Amino acid sequence: MLYQTPSGKVPLPTKQGHIFFTCTDIECCRDWRTTEIRDPTAEVLLSQYPTAEMALNGKNAVVTGAVMGIGKAITEILLQNGAKVALLDYGEDKVFFMNCDVESEEDIKAGLKKAAETFGGIDILCNNAGILNEGLWEKMVSINLMGIIKGSYLALEHMNKLTGGRGGVIVNTASMAGIGPLPSCPVYTAVKHGVVGFTRAMAAASTLSGYGIRFNVLCPAFVQTDLFSNIPKKLGRFSELCLETQQLVEHFGVLDVSEVAEALLELVTDETKNGQVLLVLPTDEDGKGGNSYISFPTYVQ
Numbered sequence: 001m002l003y004q005t006p007s008g009k010v011p012l013p014t015k016q017g018h019i020f021f022t023c024t025d026i027e028c029c030r031d032w033r034t035t036e037i038r039d040p041t042a043e044v045l046l047s048q049y050p051t052a053e054m055a056l057n058g059k060n061a062v063v064t065g066a067v068m069g070i071g072k073a074i075t076e077i078l079l080q081n082g083a084k085v086a087l088l089d090y091g092e093d094k095v096f097f098m099n100c101d102v103e104s105e106e107d108i109k110a111g112l113k114k115a116a117e118t119f120g121g122i123d124i125l126c127n128n129a130g131i132l133n134e135g136l137w138e139k140m141v142s143i144n145l146m147g148i149i150k151g152s153y154l155a156l157e158h159m160n161k162l163t164g165g166r167g168g169v170i171v172n173t174a175s176m177a178g179i180g181p182l183p184s185c186p187v188y189t190a191v192k193h194g195v196v197g198f199t200r201a202m203a204a205a206s207t208l209s210g211y212g213i214r215f216n217v218l219c220p221a222f223v224q225t226d227l228f229s230n231i232p233k234k235l236g237r238f239s240e241l242c243l244e245t246q247q248l249v250e251h252f253g254v255l256d257v258s259e260v261a262e263a264l265l266e267l268v269t270d271e272t273k274n275g276q277v278l279l280v281l282p283t284d285e286d287g288k289g290g291n292s293y294i295s296f297p298t299y300v301q
């Protein structure tokens with residue numbers, strides 16, 4: 001359902017559906033708020049729109065896989081800190097405004113173009129969309145790795161200072177499985193390791209070439225989302241390792257999406273962070289765990 005507002009169409013969230021809108025500016029959200037919309041989710045979200053001094057005021061963000069889970073939490077924290085946010089996701093009944101399947105280069109191109117035209121440029125990209133299903137491992141490679149490569153390369157056309165962009169930051173969502181192996185998910189582990197390696201290489205290329213873009217990677221452990229549900233059905237030929245996986249979950253604990261979003265915000269707002277790999281773990285009652293930057297061997301030429 002779309003409502004006409006002075007700054008453009010803003011599709012409204014539904015109680016069953018998800019918040020999905022491109023807010024062309026905070027004025028638009030204010031207009032939206034005055035049309036007596038009583039959707040509590042929307043009210044809570046809009047009630048926290050930024051004040052002048054917010055860290056991301058004036059910044060334009062794009063989030064893939066934003067309709068639920070970690071992506072929705074990332075969207076909320078970016079909005080709460082002043083950014084304008086375009087949400088790219090897929091699925092007819094979920095997407096009101098920009099339908100984007102990250103397996104499709106055309107979809108990503110159109111989504112980034114729409115966001116750049118709507119906002120007047122892109123400063124932040126969160127390549128977050130991903131799935132878990134070892135039984136559909138080719139699809140995992142296509143979405144979780146190739147989708148991030150496509151999103152990063154296509155965003156360069158808008159963000160690269162060498163081609164008229166104004167720079168910015170790209171944060172790719174990998175996983176703790178991008179740092180160490182999940183025995184029951186070898187292909188998921190492979191693609192997440194690929195995301196870590198790709199992002200670190202892009203950060204180095206950006207520094208050497210002068211793109212003006214920071215590339216960082218987010219590596220959460222287990223997070224309570226839709227992806228994390230029904231794990232036994234997602235292990236494919238490795239379902240006999242379900243118990244071992246459960247033991248890992250019990251060992252590391254389970255994060256709330258808000259904890260991951262807070263870690264994302266650090267990678268976006270701290271302009272010293274480029275090529276960083278941030279491991280996000282629950283903090284236990286003894287204060288152990290929490291977030292840590294992973295260091296890698298460096299080879300001096």
Ligand SMILES: NC(=O)C1=CN([C@@H]2O[C@H](COP(=O)(O)OP(=O)(O)OC[C@H]3O[C@@H](n4cnc5c(N)ncnc54)[C@H](O)[C@@H]3O)[C@@H](O)[C@H]2O)C=CC1
Pocket residue numbers: 064065066067068069070071088089090091100101102103128129130131132143144173174175176219220221222223224225226227228
């Ligand atoms: N939940 C967890 O335990 C962890 C998740 N991650 C990663 O975080 C990211 C987000 O996952 P969650 O929020 O947990 O999952 P989720 O299933 O709750 O949300 C994923 C979102 O991505 C969207 N999506 C999936 N395939 C897509 C495609 N081809 N094109 C566009 N959108 C697509 C879905 O529609 C959904 O809105 C994924 O990359 C996942 O691998 C990383 C570590 C832990």
Ligand SMILES: CC/C=C\C[C@H](O)C(=O)/C=C/C=C/C=C\C=C\[C@@H](O)C/C=C\CCC(=O)O
Pocket residue numbers: 132174175176177179180181182184185220221222223227228231245248252
């Ligand atoms: C079955 C998969 C369930 C959820 C997938 C979810 O998307 C996800 O990515 C969860 C990842 C969790 C990984 C947890 C364990 C990895 C264990 C070991 O290989 C150690 C890994 C890294 C050690 C890094 C460190 O401790 O410094």
